[in-house]
Amino acid sequence: MNDRTAITGARIFDGHVWHDDQVLLLDGGKIAGILPADALASGTEKVEAGGRLLVPGFIDLQVNGGGGVMLNDRQDADAIRTICAAHAKFGTTALLPTLITDTFEIRAAAIAAGRRAIAENVPGFLGLHLEGPHLSVARKGAHDPALIRPMDAADLKAMLDCAGAFDAMMVTIAPENATADQVGALAQAGIIVSIGHTDSSYETVAAYAAAGARTVTHLFNAMSPLGHREPGVVGAALDLGGLHAGIIADGFHVDPVSMSLALRAKNGPGRIFVVTDAMSTIGSDQTSFLLNGREIFRKGGRLTLADGTLAGADIDMLSSVRFLHERLCLSLDEAIRMASAYPADAAGISACKGRLAPGLDADFVLLTENLQMAATWIGGVQVYRA
Incomplete structure (x- = not known):
């Protein structure tokens, strides 16, 4: 060529x-x-x-797996390559492979794999999203409560050592298990801090946003809801213009009516953008898989634990765009922006992508x-x- x-x-x-x-x-x-x-x-x-x-190519800031591979199960550059290639078949040109709450050793292996993927120029690989383990047990979702814990000095150092290693890096934390000072240190190092899996109040989220947090992880899911006397995390995400928020557009994680209301209510300049929260099933014929030793079942477009708890999503980015356009009646322009321009803005990479x-x-x-x-x-x- x-x-x-x-x-x-x-x-x-x-x-x-x-x-x-x-x-x-x-x-x-x-x-x-x-x-x-x-x-x-x-x-x-x-x-x-x-x-x-x-x-524009789609940008996914929360991708747990694809092509039959979960980052929690395989921490090597080939696993990252498989995940990226699986999602490229559905229009995703840049993504953050996401490590769900796990041990310190697994996280270290995932970071090492990410460094190798950068060195090998894996197409579509932006960096990593570490979703946990510093979350709230009360809002754990499908995360293993036995692995959730407070952020300590070693945890903070492991993440700060990643500064500059990737085009983008995101860390999801809950104020219950991470301090505002820790958030400030991560943000100062250029790491995207996202608030999620938390029962925090509006005031707490506002304080953490002031400290440097700039996104909210999968809006509505695993967080304190919008109440008439306590706006909660949902209310803070919509009201605070400095926060961006990811949302899963599969019709199972969030009702279409709630999605439409949120899109109309969001204060800018922060935007709501699409994430898939996809698991290993994308681009595969898997009917089940294991996560931290627990079986996840795939049926009818949903992924659940045995008790019915949603465990990630079985959707790709193009299907998300179609859902926004066809079910929410968004203009095609806006549906595409939610999958490309807005995540680029949230990740701070709009100077090169989106x-x-x-x-x-x-x-x-x-x-x-x-x-x-x-x-x-x-x-x-x-x-x-x-």
Whole structure:
């Protein structure tokens, strides 16, 4: 392939507006521009898109597994490569493999695997999301309560040692088991601190946001609800403009009515963005798997423990976009932004990903008119074709 390649014959959405009768010009893995076809220099390699929709690649900041692999079970670069490749088939061009609450040793192995994945330039790998173990037992969800514990000096050092190692790194904590000073230290090091799995009050969340927390993990799930006298974590996430919030758009974790109300209520500049919270089932034919020694069952689009507790999600990013567009009646533009631009903003990577503009990474997806997969490109390279 030449350094300069033009994707022709597509309807292009750059994250802001649609472009008709234009081409997307790539140069060395970056976007060079969106321009009329007759403005192309001679010798530019052309790739015909056949009238498909060309949209920014999806960014998933909470992915527990895929392709039959869970990060909790396998901490190596090949496992991360498998997870990224599985989600690329559904339009995800950048993601944070997520380690659910586990031991100090497993977390250290996951961090080492992430460093190797960066060294090997695994396509789609952004960094890690450590969801726990510093959560609230009262709001544990599917996390093993025996492994939940307060953050100590060794925990803080292990995470601070990751500063600068990844393009993005997220840590989900509960104020019950992490101090505001610890949050401040993590934020100062450039690590995204997310509040989740907590029974905290509005005032506590506000204090932790002031200390440096900037996102909320899977809005509505495993957190104190919006009450008429205590707004709780949900109320804080919606009211505090400095907080972004991830949400699982599968129709099981959050009712569509509640999702619609939250989208209308959210104060900016922080936004609600989509996460899948996907498990190993994505891109596989698994009917069950183990998490911390407990069996998770896959049935009817849901993943649950034996007692019915939801345990992650069985949904991919493109299906989430379709859900937002078709069930919540969001415009296609906004549904795509919730899966691309808004997570990029939340992760602080909008200078390189999330939209299609000159100088940004050439991460994009080709979709059919009825929102089915056609192809995925990461860094100007086609990594999947339907």
